[in-house]
Amino acid sequence: xxxxxxxxxxxxxxxxxxxxxxxxxxxxxxxxxxxxxxxxxxxxxxxxxxxxxxxxxxxxxxxxxxxxxxxxxxxxxxxxxxxxxxxxxxxxxxxxxxxxxxxxxxxxxxxxxxxxxxxxxxxxxxxxxxxxxxxxxxxxxxxxxxxxxxxxxxxxxxxxxxxxxxxxxxxxxxxxxxxxxxxxxxxxxxxxxxxxxxxxxxxxxxxxxxxxxxxxxxxxxxxxxxxxxxxxxxxxxxxxxxxxxxxxxxxxxxxxxxxxxxxxxxxxxxxxxxxxxxxxxxxxxxxxxxxxxxxxxxxxxxxxxxxxxxxxxxxxxxxxxxxxxxxxxxxxxxxxxxxxxxxxxxxxxxxxxxxxxxxxxxxxxxxxxxxxxxxxxxxxxxxxxxxxxxxxxxxxxxxxxxxxxxxxxxxxxxxxxxxxxxxxxxxxxxxxxxxxxxxxxxxxxxxxxxxxxxxxxxxxxxxxxxxxxxxxxxxxxxxxxxxxxxxxxxxxxxxxxxxxxxxxxxxxxxxxxxxxxxxxxxxxxxxxxxxxxxxxxxxxxxxxxxxxxxxxxxxxxxxxxxxxxxxxxxxxxxxxxxxxxxxxxxxxxxxxxxxxxxxxxxxxxxxxxxxxx
Ligand code: M6R
Numbered sequence: 158x159x160x161x162x163x164x165x166x167x168x169x170x171x172x173x174x175x176x177x178x179x180x181x182x183x184x185x186x187x188x189x190x191x192x193x194x195x196x197x198x199x200x201x202x203x204x205x206x207x208x209x210x211x212x213x214x215x216x217x218x219x220x221x222x223x224x225x226x227x228x229x230x231x232x233x234x235x236x237x238x239x240x241x242x243x244x245x246x247x248x249x250x251x252x253x254x255x256x257x258x259x260x261x262x263x264x265x266x267x268x269x270x271x272x273x274x275x276x277x278x279x280x281x282x283x284x285x286x287x288x289x290x291x292x293x294x295x296x297x298x299x300x301x302x303x304x305x306x307x308x309x310x311x312x313x314x315x316x317x318x319x320x321x322x323x324x325x326x327x328x329x330x331x332x333x334x335x336x337x338x339x340x341x342x343x344x345x346x347x348x349x350x351x352x353x354x355x356x357x358x359x360x361x362x363x364x365x366x367x368x369x370x371x372x373x374x375x376x377x378x379x380x381x382x383x384x385x386x387x388x389x390x391x392x393x394x395x396x397x398x399x400x401x402x403x404x405x406x407x408x409x410x411x412x413x414x415x416x417x418x419x420x421x422x423x424x425x426x427x428x429x430x431x432x433x434x435x436x437x438x439x440x441x442x443x444x445x446x447x448x449x450x451x452x453x454x455x456x457x458x459x460x461x462x463x464x465x466x467x468x469x470x471x472x473x474x475x476x477x478x479x480x481x482x483x484x485x486x487x488x489x490x491x492x493x494x495x496x497x498x499x500x501x502x503x504x505x506x507x508x509x510x511x512x513x514x515x516x517x518x519x520x521x522x523x524x525x526x527x528x529x530x531x532x533x534x535x536x537x538x539x540x541x542x543x544x545x546x547x548x549x550x551x552x553x554x555x556x557x558x559x560x561x562x563x564x565x566x567x568x569x570x571x572x573x574x575x576x577x578x579x580x581x582x583x584x585x586x587x588x589x590x591x592x593x594x595x596x597x598x599x600x601x602x603x604x605x606x607x608x609x610x611x612x613x614x615x616x617x618x619x620x621x622x623x624x625x626x627x628x629x630x631x632x633x634x635x636x637x638x639x640x641x642x643x644x645x646x647x648x649x650x651x652x653x654x655x656x657x658x659x660x661x662x663x664x665x666x667x668x669x670x671x672x673x674x675x676x677x678x679x680x681x682x683x684x685x686x687x688x689x690x691x692x693x694x695x696x697x698x699x700x701x702x703x704x705x706x707x708x709x710x711x712x713x714x715x716x717x718x719x720x721x722x723x724x725x726x727x728x729x730x731x732x733x734x735x736x737x738x739x740x741x742x743x744x745x746x747x748x749x750x751x752x753x754x755x756x757x758x759x760x761x762x763x764x765x766x767x768x769x770x
Pocket of ligand 1: 511514763
């Protein structure tokens with residue numbers, strides 16, 4: 158959840174590090190710090206708050222500006238409040254070892270007691286500082302080098318880490334290691350960069366090495382050596398990052414979230430590209446390879462994920478059962494991993510994740526793997542841990558998603574699930590005629606999303622009328638029930654309005670008690686088999702003076718009799734409706750947050766990638 162950047166080369170390190178931190182700020186942004194080697198000393202600054210505060214602090218630090226070798230960190234607090242003392246880097250007692258860390262040292266209390274018994278003095282409430290002291294302890298007592306001290310320390314650690322460590326006694330060396338927290342090394346000409354996320358280094362190089370769990374790299378300006386924590390040499394392959402710098406910039410939009418909402422027609426086209434074969438009227442998913450045969454035969458699919466990706470999983474349950482007739486369950490990853498689930502032979506477990514690094518999703522996947530399931534990943538970030546640890550998978554190709562609120566990744570998760578469901582359905586029982594109907598309709602989705610986006614200004618004006626209300630309801634049925642949940646989550650996370658999503662029929666079983674004069678109720682009511690039912694639910698809300706924003710199918714004038722406002726979406730087959738109905742949800746949340754003056758791309762208390770439990 159936090160962000161790490163490191164630099165070893167000939168440029169001024171602080172510029173590279175601060176730029177990298179700014180690109181990582183979406184991962185965590187409550188405090189930050191930087192440490193640079195200068196004249197045999199480690200010079201550092203830390204600040205609570207945004208990266209801009211750290212940047213200001215560098216104005217009076219010419220030694221930091223001069224260094225060509227350093228590490229930096231942006232934090233999202235887990236242990237200890239977000240203040241300067243708890244910001245990284247952390248140091249050992251002598252101040253000659255500096256460390257930045259992502260992840261959680263689970264046994265930090267035991268390790269801290271060990272260090273306290275040895276006379277170490279602590280200055281923060283973090284779990285990370287323990288690791289700095291432990292490395293220092295080994296460095297000064299027994300280890301022959303920084304890397305050996307790091308290895309000895311990491312062998313004592315339970316928990317997760319991505320770390321970068323430097324030492325004034327070995328001034329040209331950076332040691333990095335990973336377990337459960339992403340870390341990549343960028344290989345430039347005459348320079349190496351280290352980052353927890355490709356966006357921090359893409360400006361400098363597209364050539365990267367993805368570190369695996371329990372691996373470590375020892376980097377100097379002229380060399381890099383990779384070994385395991387147990388010091389066994391590892392040969393690593395240099396791979397290319399596919400994203401460009403332009404893709405991770407705002408491109409003229411006020412916020413990344415808005416840019417990403419508007420990118421959806423294009424990314425859906427990309428996600429469908431080469432997979433939706435309209436000439437032979439079939440779906441081709443190269444990432445699934447030979448595994449397709451097992452998938453076709455499976456008697457059960459379990460989809461596991463967190464947050465928005467879990468909502469995509471709920472849509473997947475409808476798709477896999479409806480289109481492929483495969484019994485499907487959806488599990489919160491955080492629950493699945495701890496409830497000793499029954500995973501019968503032949504079960505396929507699919508993990509959905511934008512980042513591919515979400516700690517709970519990864520743990521659920523490992524649990525499923527240990528129980529013998531065939532595992533698949535539906536992931537956006539290429540080379541991410543989930544992508545690498547699954548038996549097979551399909552990438553979203555949504556491009557980098559920077560806004561904390563997930564939008565385009567969600568839509569592409571639905572696209573990929575639809576493609577898999579149609580491919581399986583066709584191989585199991587679906588007629589060629591039905592398959593063709595769905596495939597043609599899927600190909601039209603990007604243009605239809607564009608038609609909804611064209612209403613953005615009207616949606617902005619409409620939302621202005623509702624934003625003073627602190628409680629909203631979102632109702633949907635069938636395929637659109639998960640979209641109601643997603644609409645409520647989007648609104649909560651960026652506008653801090655309390656919102657609840659419900660299957661519309663459930664309202665009568667309790668939540669209807671909440672409806673009061675003027676309460677906004679978003680009803681997702683496109684034409685489908687439950688249309689009349691949801692109109693009934695709308696009437697129930699109106700009778701209690703709730704105000705209705707209806708999402709309806711173009712041409713449905715009848716709904717205007719019941720709703721205060723209507724946002725129209727183009728018609729399409731029912732299983733594809735979520736791909737369209739989610740767009741108004743995103744725009745409503747976005748414009749509500751902007752109207753309330755919220756920081757859309759960096760909502761309070763949230764981080765883009767939740768790599769801790
Ligand atoms: O990277 P992932 O898709 O695994 O992330 C899962 C959730 O943390 C994420 O969807 C979260 O709910 C977003 N803030 C939603 O907008």
